Amino acid sequence: MVKPSIFVTRRLPRHVEHQLGALFDPQFNEDDNLPSPEALLRGAQNADGLLVTITDRLDANLISALPERTRIIATFSVGYDHIDIAAANARGIAVTNTPGVLTDATAEIAMLLLLGAARKATDGARLIRENRWGAWAPTGMLGTQLTGKKLGIYGMGEIGRAVAARARPFGMEIHYHNRNQLPAALEAGAHYHAELESLLRHCDMLSVNCASTPQTRGSLDADRLALMKPGAILINTARGDILDEAAVLDALSNGRLGAIGLDVYANEPDIDPRFRTLPNSFLLPHLGSATYETRDAMGFCAIANLQAFFSGKTPPNRVR
Numbered sequence: 602m603v604k605p606s607i608f609v610t611r612r613l614p615r616h617v618e619h620q621l622g623a624l625f626d627p628q629f630n631e632d633d634n635l636p637s638p639e640a641l642l643r644g645a646q647n648a649d650g651l652l653v654t655i656t657d658r659l660d661a662n663l664i665s666a667l668p669e670r671t672r673i674i675a676t677f678s679v680g681y682d683h684i685d686i687a688a689a690n691a692r693g694i695a696v697t698n699t700p701g702v703l704t705d706a707t708a709e710i711a712m713l714l715l716l717g718a719a720r721k722a723t724d725g726a727r728l729i730r731e732n733r734w735g736a737w738a739p740t741g742m743l744g745t746q747l748t749g750k751k752l753g754i755y756g757m758g759e760i761g762r763a764v765a766a767r768a769r770p771f772g773m774e775i776h777y778h779n780r781n782q783l784p785a786a787l788e789a790g791a792h793y794h795a796e797l798e799s800l801l802r803h804c805d806m807l808s809v810n811c812a813s814t815p816q817t818r819g820s821l822d823a824d825r826l827a828l829m830k831p832g833a834i835l836i837n838t839a840r841g842d843i844l845d846e847a848a849v850l851d852a853l854s855n856g857r858l859g860a861i862g863l864d865v866y867a868n869e870p871d872i873d874p875r876f877r878t879l880p881n882s883f884l885l886p887h888l889g890s891a892t893y894e895t896r897d898a899m900g901f902c903a904i905a906n907l908q909a910f911f912s913g914k915t916p917p918n919r920v921r
């Protein structure tokens with residue numbers, strides 16, 4: 602039987618590529634360069650399916666130019682804001698993602714951001730690296746303790762709940778905003794705020810964990826940030842465009858925000874250069890899912906989606 606041909610836009614973990622080779626006829630991107638839209642279309646010419654990542658932008662134009670034979674786009678990510686789902690649906694192209702498998706890794710990075718931002722990790726690490734550490738000082742490098750603080754979670758899906766589960770043992774009180782209140786078993790004692798504004802007023806620290814959608818994009822704007830307690834800490838492991846970054850930069854400069862911890866940015870990797878010089882910021886380059894375990898699991902999840910699709914079944918993680 603002829604194996605379906607898959608254009609794989611980026612290098613993937615070794616075991617994942619090996620498995621792809623066993624099950625499909627993959628076309629790999631040996632150099633791991635970022636394919637331009639033209640290169641992506643060229644790669645798709647002989648492909649029954651595409652295995653893409655968040656660095657590929659599959660907008661309506663690109664999707665309309667895909668060849669007839671391309672019937673599935675499997676993204677190696679839980680987020681699918683880089684794919685125009687309506688355009689894919691209109692062309693009858695299935696889209697799948699990899700939910701669930703990166704929950705723990707992302708929640709771990711959220712805790713790292715929270716601690717890093719609250720405890721001045723950037724400044725502390727810099728003192729060591731630049732050999733500028735003077736004497737220990739009773740008043741030096743003071744940060745904010747997590748114990749007893751209210752952590753607001755914007756988006757209490759799987760990842761939001763995994764962040765809550767890790768923050769509770771730090772002695773944090775959990776508050777959240779979601780479109781819908783969760784059943785008590787999933788809330789696990791967290792306080793629900795039907796309005797985002799109410800969450801912002803209440804929390805000392807805010808973790809952004811919602812998906813980027815037309816409703817959430819730009820939702821943390823200047824007006825909403827102004828509702829936060831002075832000196833509040835904001836972290837984001839979801840998507841950069843949920844924040845109005847200019848407003849965040851202003852809020853940090855004028856002290857409305859005490860510190861920020863970011864793993865995601867609106868324009869990756871060409872982030873707003875002002876982020877680089879900010880005090881009170883702990884910044885990472887989109888490392889949320891970057892563990893060996895999780896990247897393997899994401900790859901095997903994408904493969905399971907492709908396998909199901911090409912054997913005539915509904916893929917387990919089809920995006921609608």
Ligand code: DGY
Pocket residue numbers: 655677678679680681703887888889890891
């Ligand atoms: C995803 O899968 O959407 C993540 O952002 C990748 O880390």
